Amino acid sequence: MFKLLAKSGRARRGEFHTPHGVIQTPVFMNVATLAAIKGAVSTVDLKEVGCQVALCNTYHLHLRPGDKIIKELGGLHRFMNWDRPILTDSGGFQVFSLSALRKIKEEGVYFSSHIDGRKIFMGPEESMQIQSNLASTIAMAFDECVENPSTYEYTKESCERTVRWLIRCKKEMDRLNKLPDTINKEQMLFGINQGGIYEDLRIENMKQIAELDLPGYAIGGLAVGESHEEMYRIIDAVEPYMPADKPRYLMGVGTPSNILEAVSRGIDFFDCVIASRNARHASVFTEHGTMHLLNAKYEKDDRPIDPDCGCPACTNYSRAYIRHLFKAKEMLAMRLCVLHNLYMYNHLMENIRKAIEEDRFEEYKKEKLKDFNMRL
Amino acid sequence: MFKLLAKSGRARRGEFHTPHGVIQTPVFMNVATLAAIKGAVSTVDLKEVGCQVALCNTYHLHLRPGDKIIKELGGLHRFMNWDRPILTDSGGFQVFSLSALRKIKEEGVYFSSHIDGRKIFMGPEESMQIQSNLASTIAMAFDECVENPSTYEYTKESCERTVRWLIRCKKEMDRLNKLPDTINKEQMLFGINQGGIYEDLRIENMKQIAELDLPGYAIGGLAVGESHEEMYRIIDAVEPYMPADKPRYLMGVGTPSNILEAVSRGIDFFDCVIASRNARHASVFTEHGTMHLLNAKYEKDDRPIDPDCGCPACTNYSRAYIRHLFKAKEMLAMRLCVLHNLYMYNHLMENIRKAIEEDRFEEYKKEKLKDFNMRL
Numbered sequence: 001m002f003k004l005l006a007k008s009g010r011a012r013r014g015e016f017h018t019p020h021g022v023i024q025t026p027v028f029m030n031v032a033t034l035a036a037i038k039g040a041v042s043t044v045d046l047k048e049v050g051c052q053v054a055l056c057n058t059y060h061l062h063l064r065p066g067d068k069i070i071k072e073l074g075g076l077h078r079f080m081n082w083d084r085p086i087l088t089d090s091g092g093f094q095v096f097s098l099s100a101l102r103k104i105k106e107e108g109v110y111f112s113s114h115i116d117g118r119k120i121f122m123g124p125e126e127s128m129q130i131q132s133n134l135a136s137t138i139a140m141a142f143d144e145c146v147e148n149p150s151t152y153e154y155t156k157e158s159c160e161r162t163v164r165w166l167i168r169c170k171k172e173m174d175r176l177n178k179l180p181d182t183i184n185k186e187q188m189l190f191g192i193n194q195g196g197i198y199e200d201l202r203i204e205n206m207k208q209i210a211e212l213d214l215p216g217y218a219i220g221g222l223a224v225g226e227s228h229e230e231m232y233r234i235i236d237a238v239e240p241y242m243p244a245d246k247p248r249y250l251m252g253v254g255t256p257s258n259i260l261e262a263v264s265r266g267i268d269f270f271d272c273v274i275a276s277r278n279a280r281h282a283s284v285f286t287e288h289g290t291m292h293l294l295n296a297k298y299e300k301d302d303r304p305i306d307p308d309c310g311c312p313a314c315t316n317y318s319r320a321y322i323r324h325l326f327k328a329k330e331m332l333a334m335r336l337c338v339l340h341n342l343y344m345y346n347h348l349m350e351n352i353r354k355a356i357e358e359d360r361f362e363e364y365k366k367e368k369l370k371d372f373n374m375r376l
Numbered sequence: 377m378f379k380l381l382a383k384s385g386r387a388r389r390g391e392f393h394t395p396h397g398v399i400q401t402p403v404f405m406n407v408a409t410l411a412a413i414k415g416a417v418s419t420v421d422l423k424e425v426g427c428q429v430a431l432c433n434t435y436h437l438h439l440r441p442g443d444k445i446i447k448e449l450g451g452l453h454r455f456m457n458w459d460r461p462i463l464t465d466s467g468g469f470q471v472f473s474l475s476a477l478r479k480i481k482e483e484g485v486y487f488s489s490h491i492d493g494r495k496i497f498m499g500p501e502e503s504m505q506i507q508s509n510l511a512s513t514i515a516m517a518f519d520e521c522v523e524n525p526s527t528y529e530y531t532k533e534s535c536e537r538t539v540r541w542l543i544r545c546k547k548e549m550d551r552l553n554k555l556p557d558t559i560n561k562e563q564m565l566f567g568i569n570q571g572g573i574y575e576d577l578r579i580e581n582m583k584q585i586a587e588l589d590l591p592g593y594a595i596g597g598l599a600v601g602e603s604h605e606e607m608y609r610i611i612d613a614v615e616p617y618m619p620a621d622k623p624r625y626l627m628g629v630g631t632p633s634n635i636l637e638a639v640s641r642g643i644d645f646f647d648c649v650i651a652s653r654n655a656r657h658a659s660v661f662t663e664h665g666t667m668h669l670l671n672a673k674y675e676k677d678d679r680p681i682d683p684d685c686g687c688p689a690c691t692n693y694s695r696a697y698i699r700h701l702f703k704a705k706e707m708l709a710m711r712l713c714v715l716h717n718l719y720m721y722n723h724l725m726e727n728i729r730k731a732i733e734e735d736r737f738e739e740y741k742k743e744k745l746k747d748f749n750m751r752l
Contacts (some may be wrong), residue, residue, distance in 0.1 A: 035700070040416035040707035044692055065675070065700040073678050073696055081692045299441070302449050316420055316457045320449055324411070324441040331416035331707055 001188075001215055002247050008361035010239070010266040013353055016216070016247050019186045020077070020085040020137045025247060025268040026352050028259065028345045029053040029087055031276060034060050035070075035080040039280050039338030040331055043082040048312060049339055050346035053085045053137075055271045058130050059094035059122075063115055067133035075135030075183040087271075088136035089251075090127045090169075090192075092143045093220075104144065106161065124168035128189075132176040135183035140218065141169045143192045148225035155196040159205045162194050170212055190249060192220040197230050199237040206241040217242055218249035218269070228258065235265045242266070256285055256348055256372045260365045263352055275345045279337035282326050285344050289374025293337070298323045311343035312336070377564075377591055378623050384737035386615070386642040389729055392592075392623050395562045396453070396461040396513045401623060401644040402728050404635065404721045405429040405463055407652060410436050411446075411456040415656050415714030416707055419458040424688060425715055426722035429461045429513075431647045434506050435470035435498075439491055443509035451511030451559040463647075464512035465627075466503045466545075466568075468519045469596075480520065482537065500544035504565075508552040511559035516594065517545045519568045524601035531572040535581045538570050546588055566592040566625060573606050575613040582617040593618050594625035594645070604634065611641045618642070632661055632724055632748045636741045639728055651721045655713035658702050661720050665750025669713070674699045687719035688712070 006013040016023040030037060030051040037046065037054075046054060056076060061067055073079050076086055095102060095109050102111035108123020122130075127142035143162045146155050173189045176182055191209040195202035209217065219238060222231045235250070242248050249269030250262050259270055275285070282293040286306040293305070304314035305322070313322065313336035325333030355364035382389040392399040406413060406427040413422065413430075422430060432452060437443055449455050452462055471478060471485050478487035484499020498506075503518035519538045522531050549565045552558055567585040571577035585593065595614060598607045611626070618624050625645030626638050635646055651661070658669040662682040669681070680690035681698070689698065689712035701709030731740035 034704045034706055035697070036704070036706040036708045038706065040711040042688075042692070042708055042712070044688065060704075064704050065696075069676060069696070072676055073694070078678075079694075079697055079700075081697075300445060300448055302454075312418075312420065316418070318449070318455075320441075320445070321411070321455055321457075324455075328410045328412070328436075328440050330410055330412040330414065331710070332412045332418055334707070335416040335711070336418070 002245060004245070006357050006359070008356040008359045009264060011263050011352075011356045011361040012266055012268055013356040014247065014268055016268075018085045018137045018188070019184065020083065023052050023085055024353060026259075026263050026349055027052050027269055028275075028349045029055040029269065029271040030342050030346070031055045031271055031273050032080065033057045034064065035076060037338065037342070038276055039334040041276075041335060041338050041342070043080050045312075045339060046082070046342070049343040050350070051084070051342065052346070053087055054080070054082055055087045055089065056134065056136065057091070057094065058088050058127060058134065059091035059098070061134060062091065062130050063113055067130045071133040071135070071183065077135065085137040087138040088131045088134050088140065090140040090142040091122055091130065092127070093145045095122055096145055106164075108142075124165040125172045128169055128172040128176060132173070132182055132184075132187060136187065137184070138188050138190055138216065139173065140190050141166045141192045143194060143220055145221050145224065146194060146196050148197055148221070148230075150196050152198055152201070155194075155198055156201055159194050159201055162192070163205065163208050166191050166209055166212065170214065188215040190214060190216040190218050192218045192251070193238055193242075194221045195238075196221060197226050197234060199234065202234055202238045203241055206238050210241065210243050214246070216247040216249060216269075218251050219267075220251045222250065223252045223254055228261075231258075232261055232265065235262060235267065239266045256345070257369055259348070260352070260368055260372075264361065264365055275341040276338045279341040280334045282333070282337065284337050285341055285372075286376065287344070287348075288371055289376045290372075291376040293319060293323050294326055305340055306344075309340065309344065311340045313340040378621060380621070382733050382735070384732040384735045385640060387639045387728075387732045387737040388642055388644055389732035390623065390644055392644075394461045394513045394564070395560065396459065399428050399461055400729060402635075402639050402725055403428050403645055404651075404725045405431040405645065405647040406718050406722070407431050407647055407649050408456065409433045410440065411452060413714065413718070414652055415710040417652075417711060417714050417718070419456050421688075421715060422458070422718070425719040426726070427460070427718065428722070429463055430456070430458055431463045431465065432510065432512065433467070433470065434464045434503060434510065435467035435474070437510060438467065438506050439489055443506045447509040447511070447559065453511065461513040463514040464507045464510050464516065466516040466518040467498055467506065468503070469521045471498055472521055482540075484518070500541040501548045504545055504548040504552060508549070508558055508560075508563060512563065513560070514564050514566055514592065515549065516566050517542045517568045519570060519596055521597050521600065522570060522572050524573055524597070526572050528574055528577070531570075531574055532577055535570050535577055538568070539581065539584050542567050542585055542588065546590065564591040566590060566594050568594045568596040568627070569614055569618075570597045572597060573602050573610060575610065578610055578614045579617055582614050586617065586619050590622070592623040592625060592645075594627050595643075596627045598626065599628045599630055604637075607634075608637055608641065611638060611643065615642045632721070633745055635724070636728070636744055636748075640737065640741055651717040652714045655717040656710045658709070658713060660713050660716055661748075662752065663720070663724075663744075664747055665752045666748075667752040669695060669699050670702055681716055682720075685716065685720065687716045689716040
């Protein structure tokens with residue numbers, strides 16, 4: 001299903017074939033937590049900004065509106081009117097980061113909803129069932145995302161449990177894909193590598209999960225408290241043990257610079273809320289550096305955010321106008337900046353893919369790292 | 377400048393020629409208070425929902441970002457990227473409804489900004505200067521909008537002052553339109569009829585302001601506390617005294633039913649925040665009645681808001697999805713409903729125009745009033 005088209009150093013240019021179309025990699029997935037991009041951006045807009053894959057959240061959709069309702073309505077694709085691939089995360093990360101009073105047991109996690117305090121249990125089987133109801137293209141394994149730093153002992157224990165959970169995930173997914181009323185019978189399960197900042201645990205874990213021969217593998221538990229250097233060190237350590245014929249997904253990463261660094265270390269899939277979240281706070285990424293639109297110097301600046309950008313914000317509105325919208329607390333401000341940042345990320349990935357195809361990725365990376373570190 | 381194309385009863389089908397294009401009447405203007413439609417709707421979207429005229433607010437734009445900044449940036453059309461007509465209200469209504477500590481004198485009004493309490497003076501000349509800086513297509517006269525009910529004596533006194541103000545507005549607008557650095561040298565001034573709920577004051581006032589031979593006339597001071605029946609009675613009383621060769625604008629009105637009633641009484645221009653405000657609260661207008669999308673019965677309803685509607689919301693998303701977005705507090709919910717309601721209003725006006733052209737407006741009105749009173 002994954003076809004490696006070209007390499008430039010360790011950077012990979014590939015195609016991932018799915019029942020909802022082909023994903024060109026490296027790819028940045030656009031986060032639509034609750035089946036919608038925050039900032040009043042619709043799935044119609046997502047096509048306009050060049051999004052290939054939407055990422056939705058199992059935990060949030062389980063609580064609201066409920067995965068069973070989405071199943072009754074024909075699954076997530078139909079619900080949110082999106083015919084391209086959707087990746088759902090497993091809910092694990094949110095269970096551990098958002099919910100109160102969580103208790104981790106071998107069978108799964110007992111926790112209280114962050115909305116109404118309702119007691120909920122989620123284990124590997126439940127996560128797969130919810131994701132099967134949502135009918136996403138790619139389901140993620142239910143794992144424990146260990147905080148950084150955690151002790152070696154705790155990380156090891158957690159990792160081992162996560163492997164046992166992964167085996168249960170795979171079994172349950174296989175079962176669900178065979179049920180007659182399952183919407184997407186070709187739902188794919190990606191495994192997740194854990195092990196905190198401990199290289200030996202990361203490698204051992206990766207070897208174990210690689211044996212399960214899943215259609216893709218993610219590196220989880222990074223960008224959760226450690227430095228960028230530690231993150232790159234861990235990727236360097238674990239990457240040689242990731243199957244070369246499967247896509248590799250670095251979860252929750254990152255800035256444009258982080259993405260360049262990770263691509264150069266052989267990563268294919270990315271996602272991060274930073275693109276849309278920063279935009280909602282008037283902070284935009286451009287090919288020439290970052291920009292904070294509330295800065296007084298933009299008050300009378302009638303140039304677009306980035307004169308070279310082809311996004312719906314840059315082709316129609318000025319910095320001065322968008323700054324005014326933020327000051328006046330008009331929702332349109334957020335929408336325009338989210339559209340811009342998503343377009344910028346999606347087109348950055350396009351440029352990365354081209355640079356790999358033309359085997360000039362390291363030069364491209366060096367040049368762009370300089371640009372991305374500029375504050376305009 | 378105003379060309380009457382057809383009549384059906386007292387309902388008028390016309391064309392109003394402006395330097396920013398021809399307005400087909402009857403028309404509903406879409407309210408963009410702060411140079412943006414609330415609900416993350418852009419001027420690009422406005423074209424998609426069939427908007428002919430955007431209405432912006434002098435008082436609000438004077439405070440934020442400031443009309444002088446907008447002038448430096450080339451005027452409102454350029455600032456908000458809108459090449460069709462813009463009408464600016466005079467600021468009078470907001471001075472009287474939003475600001476604290478106002479003092480009305482013959483020269484104008486002293487008041488405190490509702491944002492920072494800053495003391496501001498606005499009189500007829502200031503209002504014209506601000507609107508000239510904004511460079512709208514149509515400027516509205518600076519008037520006092522008297523609350524309903526007010527005493528006969530106060531209303532009479534206020535009306536007379538408003539006429540004196542209107543004469544000053546006209547003189548100042550004539551002066552400004554001749555200045556070399558004025559952006560729109562063909563800015564038009566509409567007069568505003570006042571007189572509360574007193575027919576004789578309304579008629580006397582209308583006769584006086586008609587003499588000034590302005591390019592258009594509005595009825596102000598309605599929909600501010602009186603009943604619908606009183607409003608229709610006042611329109612009936614004053615309409616025969618409005619110049620037949622000028623457009624007539626009923627300010628701040630209204631529901632689809634109000635619009636039908638007013639069109640049948642010879643009104644050509646409308647504006648109202650109800651279309652976008654109700655939408656932001658999940659209340660939508662359709663050709664078949666009104667609908668509140670938070671209603672539990674829409675939880676699993678995968679039909680669009682209105683299956684016959686061609687708006688960006690109805691062609692892409694279901695009631696169940698939009699209801700979910702409201703419940704999850706996703707901004708996209710508001711955006712989709714605002715797009716729907718504006719499209720609905722703009723296309724209602726199109727149907728009204730067609731019914732007048734085909735001289736079947738009274739039947740059309742009777743039929744639609746029944747529909748619009750339905751709660752779905």
